Amino acid sequence: MDDTGKxxxxxxxxxxxxxxxxxxxxxxxxxxxxxxxxDEAMQALQQDIPxxxxxxxxxxxxxxxxxxxxxxxxxxRLAQVPILMLTSVSKETGFSFDPKTDGDWLPVNEFVExxxxxxxxxxxxxxxxxxxx
Amino acid sequence: xxxxxxTETWSGYVKEAVGISSTHKKLVIASEDGRPFxxxxxxxxxxxxxxxxxxLPIANWSDTEAECEVVxxxxxxxSFGSQVAERDKVMFRGPLGNTVPVDVFRGNDVVxxxxxxxxxxxxxxxxxxxxxxxxxxxxxxxxGAPKPAGILFKSELEAWKKSSNMEVKVAVERGGEGxxxxxxxxxxxxxxxxxxxxxxxxxxAGPSHTYKFMVLALRSxxxxxxxxxxMISERMEMDEPAIILGTDYPV
Numbered sequence: 001m002d003d004t005g006k007x008x009x010x011x012x013x014x015x016x017x018x019x020x021x022x023x024x025x026x027x028x029x030x031x032x033x034x035x036x037x038x039d040e041a042m043q044a045l046q047q048d049i050p051x052x053x054x055x056x057x058x059x060x061x062x063x064x065x066x067x068x069x070x071x072x073x074x075x076x077r078l079a080q081v082p083i084l085m086l087t088s089v090s091k092e093t094g095f096s097f098d099p100k101t102d103g104d105w106l107p108v109n110e111f112v113e114x115x116x117x118x119x120x121x122x123x124x125x126x127x128x129x130x131x132x133x
Numbered sequence: 134x135x136x137x138x139x140t141e142t143w144s145g146y147v148k149e150a151v152g153i154s155s156t157h158k159k160l161v162i163a164s165e166d167g168r169p170f171x172x173x174x175x176x177x178x179x180x181x182x183x184x185x186x187x188x189l190p191i192a193n194w195s196d197t198e199a200e201c202e203v204v205x206x207x208x209x210x211x212s213f214g215s216q217v218a219e220r221d222k223v224m225f226r227g228p229l230g231n232t233v234p235v236d237v238f239r240g241n242d243v244v245x246x247x248x249x250x251x252x253x254x255x256x257x258x259x260x261x262x263x264x265x266x267x268x269x270x271x272x273x274x275x276x277g278a279p280k281p282a283g284i285l286f287k288s289e290l291e292a293w294k295k296s297s298n299m300e301v302k303v304a305v306e307r308g309g310e311g312x313x314x315x316x317x318x319x320x321x322x323x324x325x326x327x328x329x330x331x332x333x334x335x336x337x338a339g340p341s342h343t344y345k346f347m348v349l350a351l352r353s354x355x356x357x358x359x360x361x362x363x364m365i366s367e368r369m370e371m372d373e374p375a376i377i378l379g380t381d382y383p384v
Contacts, residue, residue: 061353063320066346070321094383095345104306105318105346 004029006129007048011041011068012056012086017114021054021086024118025125038068045078051129055108057087065089066106073107082128083108086116142181142226143168148200150219155282156207157250158214159192162225163200170201173232174258175362175376177369178203180213182224187213188369191228192253194260201228204253204285231374233258233362235265238334241360242270244326246347248277248319251338252285254364258336259293270332273300277319277339280305281312318343323350330355335379338364348382358382 008025010018013036022032033050035041037059053072057065065085072078085108090096099106109128112120149161162178164170177190178201189203205214217223235258243262247255255274262269274293278284284303294301302322304315315321335356337347344363351361361379368375377384 061324063346063349063353066349067321067324070317074317074321089349093345093349095349097345102342102346105320105343 005031006052007031007033007050008052008054008125008129009041009044009050010034010054011036011038011059011065012054013037013059014056017056017086021121024121028122030125030129038064038071041068042071045072049077049081052082052084052125054084054086054125057085057089058092062089062093069107083110084124084128085111086114086121087111088114140226142224145223145225147217147219147221147223150217152207153204154285154287157204157283157285158207159202159204160189160217161200161202162223165222167199169197169199170228171196172201172228174235174261175233175254175364176228176230176257177254177375178225178227179229179369179372180217180223180225188366189213190250190254190257190364190366190369190375192256194257194264196264204250206250229372230369231376233261233336233376234378235261237360237362237378238262238336239268240270241332241334242328243272244328244333244335244356245272245274245276246319246323246335246337246351247275248339248343249279249283250285250366251340251364252276252278254338255336256286256289271298271300271328273326273328274302275319275322275326276301276303277317278303278305280307281310318346320346320350323354326354328354330357334360334362336362336364337379341365341367344382348379351379 008030010021012018018034025032035044055065097111099108099111144165145162147160148163151159153159172191177188180187191201192204193202207214245255290301293299304317304319308316358379363377364375
């Protein structure tokens with residue numbers, strides 16, 4: 001499946017993480033946009049709708065990523081965009097999260113703890129962007 | 134005044150059974166011998182006796198009545214709620230468990246962050262606050278239900294919405310059924326909550342897997358753990374005190 005040109009929006013306040021994800025995805029034909037927080041992300045989403053969002057949890061607040069996912073899921077334009085939550089919130093807080101059991105409290109497609117191997121990231125991204133076909 | 138000892142089993146009866154949603158009913162429980170109840174928000178009864186058994190968080194508060202209210206689900210086959218009816222006699226124990234530490238809440242604005250059946254013990258605390266209104270500041274109820282038909286105590290929620298210095302926000306996880314309100318989970322109200330974290334206490338109740346989201350949302354707006362109380366429903370199954378302070382979470 002040719003993923004060339006698919007758009008991925010990375011929402012993360014860590015520029016090193018964003019740079020690393022950008023490098024991996026661009027090398028595999030994805031277009032990468034980025035936002036450092038949920039406000040910037042919502043502004044970017046006014047311009048165009050990505051094929052996938054990769055979202056951190058702990059940004060300006062401990063749960064900003066969760067709050068962002070609630071906003072996205074309540075917006076008809078954005079509700080179907082897959083979300084990969086890529087975060088170290090479990091390590092930082094001791095809480096474990098799982099979209100399968102947390103239901104509407106974690107309305108994301110995949111939840112992965114940082115750090116992630118580049119190949120695993122690519123596998124996730126391919127799987128989730130192919131779901132939008 | 135001779136009251137029920139929480140360790141004894143006593144004979145009660147269902148004085149009244151009223152549907153409060155498409156999924157739940159409220160029971161008024163009275164003691165056959167007329168002895169009054171003394172209970173605080175956060176306590177529960179245990180119905181005993183074979184098929185008619187189960188843990189029942191107390192849903193109201195009163196310091197004068199010889200009866201109390203509990204809520205049970207209608208739909209679960211074999212459950213207490215599916216079997217019990219008005220005028221049924223049932224053996225009970227309780228009130229069991231500990232109470233919400235209202236002294237921690239006194240003098241503060243109070244936020245309820247509750248989901249699903251967590252609104253049941255929340256109502257008990259709400260009744261207490263309303264009976265002692267001058268002791269508390271603004272009251273804000275943030276309540277999440279699974280769907281519109283599952284919203285409990287609708288008429289009471291409407292009445293509270295109209296009360297001065299009270300705010301009620303309800304969200305449902307699945308809309309439809311003509312629902313025009315919020316769709317989502319109640320923590321989505323937290324970022325825009327207009328409270329002073331230094332003067333706010335919070336009561337959390339709901340399915341246990343939701344507490345990590347609630348706690349993170351509250352920490353994000355600097356609500357201190359020592360002014361947060363949670364109800365751990367699994368503890369009721371073991372006849373243990375179900376109310377803990379946020380400083381003791383996770384258990």
